[in-house]
Amino acid sequence: MAIKPDNIRTEAATLCVSGSAKGSWVTANRDARTAQAAAVLCAPASVATTTPVDWVKVSVGVTRVLIQARFPKATASVATSPVVRLFGAIVAGGDIAADGTVPQTGTVRIIRLDTVGFATAGQTLTLGVSTTANSNDSTYWYSNPIDLTGYDIMGSDYVAVFVETAAAITATDVVEIQVLLLN
Numbered sequence: 001m002a003i004k005p006d007n008i009r010t011e012a013a014t015l016c017v018s019g020s021a022k023g024s025w026v027t028a029n030r031d032a033r034t035a036q037a038a039a040v041l042c043a044p045a046s047v048a049t050t051t052p053v054d055w056v057k058v059s060v061g062v063t064r065v066l067i068q069a070r071f072p073k074a075t076a077s078v079a080t081s082p083v084v085r086l087f088g089a090i091v092a093g094g095d096i097a098a099d100g101t102v103p104q105t106g107t108v109r110i111i112r113l114d115t116v117g118f119a120t121a122g123q124t125l126t127l128g129v130s131t132t133a134n135s136n137d138s139t140y141w142y143s144n145p146i147d148l149t150g151y152d153i154m155g156s157d158y159v160a161v162f163v164e165t166a167a168a169i170t171a172t173d174v175v176e177i178q179v180l181l182l183n
Contacts (some may be wrong), residue, residue: 088156
């Protein structure tokens with residue numbers, strides 16, 4: 001079948017361009033050496049503002065998120081890689097406060113983005129200290145992202161990374177969990 005000129009409609013057409021936005025890795029968990037309690041992992045809105053978890057605001061047009069770990073180059077060895085859970089917050093009438101407090105009134109709904117169940121095991125961010133096998137620069141080692149296509153944020157207004165199993169490394173500095181937001 002041929003397309004005839006009168007079959008092409010131009011009025012009210014929407015132009016869609018696919019691609020990935022260039023952005024920066026943003027720290028979503030300031031120290032993966034600290035695991036969140038099991039009760040918090042099943043009720044992420046209850047996380048204390050004193051924890052290393054930060055809710056990252058999602059910009060318009062963002063649909064996916066990548067996750068990686070960053071830790072100091074001074075690390076000689078890794079005993080335990082962190083296991084993390086990715087959450088999204090959908091705002092419906094409320095908002096997350098600047099200090100990270102999530103309203104407990106049903107106006108912000110939390111969903112798990114990396115799997116279906118809140119109690120399901122998280123994703124492992126494998127840490128390594130090999131100059132021939134692990135991404136690094138003069139200051140940091142970087143884990144590989146868990147998934148190269150990224151997790152769908154499912155309409156979330158914020159994303160956060162919680163730690164199920166704490167990282168254990170020989171360096172005294174923190175293990176950061178970072179996110180890269182993509183369209």
